Amino acid sequence: MSEQPEESPAETLALNVQLEYMPPEAVALLADEALSPHQLLSGISAQIAGIAPSARICFSGDFVQSVQDRFDARDLSVEYGAVRGANFAVAKTMRSASGGVDIVVNAEMLFLPADIDQDEAHNHVILLLHLAAHEAVHALHHSRGEDSEATFNSMMITSPSDAYYATEAGTVIEEYRAELVAEQMHANPASTILSFQDDLASLAGSIDDARALSTTDVSRAARLHLAAATNYWKALSLVAARLRAAGTDIPRPILTSAGWQKYAAPLWERWQAALGELPIGLAAADAELLREVTREMMPILEQFFVMTGVARSWDADGGGYMYWR
Incomplete structure (x- = not known):
């Protein structure tokens, strides 16, 4: 033959x-x-x-x-x-x-x-x-089975709370690793670190809008707040990747801004440390390392809701609830 x-x-x-x-x-x-x-x-x-x-x-x-x-x-x-x-x-x-x-x-x-x-x-x-x-x-x-879905499936998660935070952490990790390589190969000329100020402004606006809505339409307010959190976490993961690829720090105009101090500064050191454990470039990541970094990111994401004045809980059937303080 x-x-x-x-x-x-x-x-x-x-x-x-x-x-x-x-x-x-x-x-x-x-x-x-x-x-x-x-x-x-x-x-x-x-x-x-x-x-x-x-x-x-x-x-x-x-x-x-x-x-x-x-x-x-x-x-x-x-x-x-x-x-x-x-x-x-x-x-x-x-x-x-x-x-x-x-x-x-x-x-x-x-x-x-x-x-x-x-x-x-x-x-x-x-x-x-x-x-x-x-x-x-x-x-x-x-x-290679290193995506967030594969990592999640290997973690044997049972609680709805852990399922939510592990899923979101997996997305952060995926975006960080992909952006790290992309920045090394072709540094993005259209998106500087300073543009992160727009992400901070968008987050603040969405959080304020969600809080205002929470008194009349809790479901809509929750969707708005959750979407804002997901988008913000992705943006923060890209910032971390770009800084690591360039070997630079947060520019002072962002570092001293009210938005950064309120929504990023309390998380930033742990955020960088956890994501910094991931390999750079196209090197494969060990499955246990991906699970470990996912676990480290989960409480950081949970802290974000505390920072934004929202309490989260889940019932036995996996239904999620949000309460504005």
Whole structure:
């Protein structure tokens, strides 16, 4: 029996890239090798394939719908939205119904404005390569069983309280590890540490809005507060990764701000210490280390609710409750 010829990287790339919700005119532009949309698509795809060759890459004209389709295909009760505090998600790595890993990218990122100048275009390319590396690391961790879902399943958690904090801690760890690699490979030119002030302002506004709502609509207030917490923790994990990659400290304008002193300073030393135990680069992380760091992060996240004047509890059936002090 003759051996099957190996696929070339180009052939593998073609097999693993697909388009969704794209109008014919956009597909035509992406097919033209002389145009920047095609070149950006190829660059992103090559960056991902170099780190996570088995990942399937989807460029979507309706990013939110493509992500939602994948949640629905797995029968997961998730209503996806792209808003992340002061920012918006433009790419997401997720398990597919077939058991593989999909990286969904907002195709709008491939089409540059006609009036963009050379420096802006250069920074946009670096940003896309940064995002591609970040998502590829997520896919790599999925393939190696180092993702938060695999870690959670290995922890034998039984209480709803621990389930919540372990899930959120796992997300923080995933984002930190992916951003650490992305910053080393392509430092993000579009998001400086100083932009974290926007995240702090968004958090403060959401917390105030949730407290005001808590007297009339507790369910809505709880959703708002919980979403703000999740978005803030992700943002803080990215800050920690960028500082570690650059070997720098928190800039003084942030360090002395009221938002930092209220919502970050009480957590920061423990936050950095716990995440600092994780390996840098593409090195594999031991499963026990991932469980250990997850356990260390859980009480830090719990402390955040105390800091924001909210008490949390769960009943025997896993129902969660929030009380504003």
